[in-house]
Amino acid sequence: MTKYGLRPRRLAAVAVAVATAIGVAGCGGDPGTGSESTSKIRALLNAQPATLDPIAGARSAQVVWATMIEPLVSTDTDLEPARTGLVTDWKRTSDTKWTFTLRPGVKFSNGEAADAAAVANTLTLTRDAQTSLLKTYFTNVASIEAPDATTVEVTTKRPQYDIPNLLTTVYLVPPKYYKDKGPAGFSAAPVGTGPYVFEALKPGREISVKPNPGYWGQKPGNNGVSFTWATEASQRLALLQSKSVDVAFDLPPAQADQAKDAGLKVVSTESALKITAVLESTKPPFDNATLREAAALAINRDEIVKGIFNGKAVADGGLLNVKPGTQPKSKVDADPAKAKQLVGSSSPAVNLTYPAAQYTNMKEVAQAVGASLEQAGFKVKYLPVDYGTLVKQVVGRQIDGMYMLGAVPNVAVPDFFASGYLKSASITGNCPDPAIDKKIGEALEQKDGAAAQPLYDELDNTAVVQKHCFVPLYKQIYNYGLGSGVDGIVYGPLNSVDFTKATR
Template sequence: MIKNALTPRRLASVAVAAAVAIGAAGCGGDPGTGSAGTSTIRALLNAQPATLDPIAGARSAQVVWATMIEPLIATDAELEPAKTGLITDWKRSSPDKWTFTMREGVKFSNGEPADAAAAAATLELTRSSATSLLKTYFTNVASIEAPDATTIVINTKRPQYDIPNLLTTVFLLPPKYYKQKGPAGFSAAPVGTGPYTFEASKAGREISVKANPAYWGQKPGNTGVTFTWATEASQRLALLQSKSVDVAFDLPPAQADQAKGAGLKVVSTESALKITAVLETTKAPFDNPTLREAAALAINRDDIVKGIFNGKAVADGGLLNVKPGTQPKDKVDADPAKAKQLVGSSSPSVNLTYPAAQYTNMKEVAQAVGASLEQAGFKVKYLPVDYGTLVKQVVGRQINGMYMLGAVPNVAVPDFFATGYVKTASITGNCPSPATDKMIAKALEQKDAAAAQSTYDELNSISVVQEHCFVPLYKQIYNYGLGSGVDGVVYGPLNSVDFTKATR
């Protein structure tokens, strides 16, 4: 069992050292001054964003880029598509044709029109760019057209019920600027239609955005947001307590309790973020189905939740149950004795790759998973990497063994994981099967997610319970702390943050 704890004396010394470090990083400013509409919010993340390009970037970085760049379709409190964003209406005129209406008069912060042509260009990049992380979701799209400034028409090869849902995670880009700068240049100075605009970046130290005076919607109640990062949870807590930052994200349970004990406000939200162990079934040792079953039986998710998170996470044995509060119909329960029997005396070696600084207590979780595998008879090699490297290795099919991944359903429908993880041509591609590919296509052809639910239940049973391609572990209870007098920072379960009402 691994727990994080700091004595008050040690915490105070960490706070002083950390405050000096982050002051040198430029987070600065007088922590005790500022008023609504005239202050900059200082936000502390758990890791530096790998890229601010929404085409290539993992959605963990949208906490930063979504201040500047907006999704085509907004999401409501029930995590469903809403007609309150850049796209204000849609209709399905036939099973394979969707028509969307863009909000009139919106411009990017560089002056380019944020019209249907820009939306079509963004969707084309999402569907066809070699760097697109979402391209697997758009393989069924036959054509994207913009017949006029406010109309987008999407034709699909086969019926697909979740097109509006998918557009909630497609972020609108200025086509001329993106083409001129390229992915790297755009990431260095993003341009969007959002409530904030890019201000500055100090490499490896901070990113700042400022309020957009020309924003089409409700203007921010502050002058901007400055993002810095600290990988150690104890450091994030220390910086919050020392008033060096206004909000510290991703506080593990121990640090969240300490923050509350110090009189700070801590907000807790059950996130849709699902931490999952992914088994690479196309390579040794997990091309052997018996060893996959052994690995699945060896890992006890309930022990991880109790021992590492003090019960402040939600054990979850399913992959396709995406919304907070839901559980799968079928799951694998831990059976260490059977796992050891299945492994026998073969002592297979397995790599365990994990992003050490990306998710709450990820190092401890990886060590607990590895210890369970070792008790079953596996020889485990631990491979901690940064998150950007992990994504490249996954997409490039460079990993063998097992890796830990935070599966974020940016779209709250089961197909986000079915197409993104289970399908042969998916982000992970670790569980190829023509039969399941056909089932995923069949599910998408249904009227809606509810009509396809029985198929998704079956897909979950195949990929998790029968084939053991995935070992889902838990949904995170996401904690973030607010400094004294700070209010209005809202974290959503789909890994989104609204800073527009934040004040200090």
């Protein structure tokens, strides 16, 4: 077991039919034939990535793009910044200035220099680009300079302790290629400094990568990875059992148990992915604080974990407790009777939007949440959408009522959710409050994370327990199944996967 707890029937005709339908049958050859194609790892995802552009893309797709594109700062086993990646050192030279040292001589796979100018360009895109999903985290950055090829200086408007942490989720893109291609063109054929390079895209069917011969680090021990996808968990299990794929990600508890019963290896870990119900407090009906409280009291996260996941998830009532194994200082406990009393006879209508195919058992979770609201007296309209549409609706402020979101802390610090979800100008923007904004700024100005933690505890209590803008539900126990003889695939709790040591 690692620090974060890694642990490990369909008929064949069904598996073959599904494999043909999603285009994976034959993509890797028959195991054991000795051909070169058999050493390409065949990975099966739960959904097609919406984009492979790390500037604009939600981190659910980084399983694919991170094979080709690397973060500026790597992380260690405690999910803390490490000096082992593209950035090899950093110093806080004043309260508002950070100096980063880059690994010399690294090139993108297209030959562009992965130097300080490239880093400055990527950070500027992350801060300023209209399409940037992470821009809210960099609003405090005043300037980004590259005085020489291996030095980057980041100056902030106010002190900010977590700049090195933030750089663990900024993926380096080549300046000229990204500018020439634009976000859509880059997504169609990504270029990075990673251990793999883009090989092919079969729209709607498959994405494949192959080893990068010029990679600066340890070369992959396989001939690449091919990614396909199947939204139904039963399909993913069937394909794994039929040996059509080598690894099937995101197996719900029932399918994970079936895989184990069939003699397959299943690896499980408590993910940092936090499934959360988000209440839009700027629009009816949840601009009414009493109805937000009623909704929070109506939902029983413990029953969801027990009834839908058979106890194989971690009930979680906080938003800013980001690392696996941590719990909030305070939370809201379910009280259906009080919820019904607060709603009274008003029968408020609520839209419940959720990405049906994105997260394990999400449809069942949304239905359970909706049923709890209905029992309290709400009239619920269910709105299933694809994940890409949900992200656009959230960022575009097009949603009212409640929506289900998998909050993934790309960076294992509380500010990732504080700035990303609690600030008035944030990804969700659903709980605007100048007092919250001020306290987030105060937390960032502390000397380090330990000094900031009491402020984050207060923020979590304000947003979740007092204002009821969020109803955190659970952290996912993430399961993936490995085919016979497949080894070396490592899933990290921040939704990252290392394929470089994978064999089959």
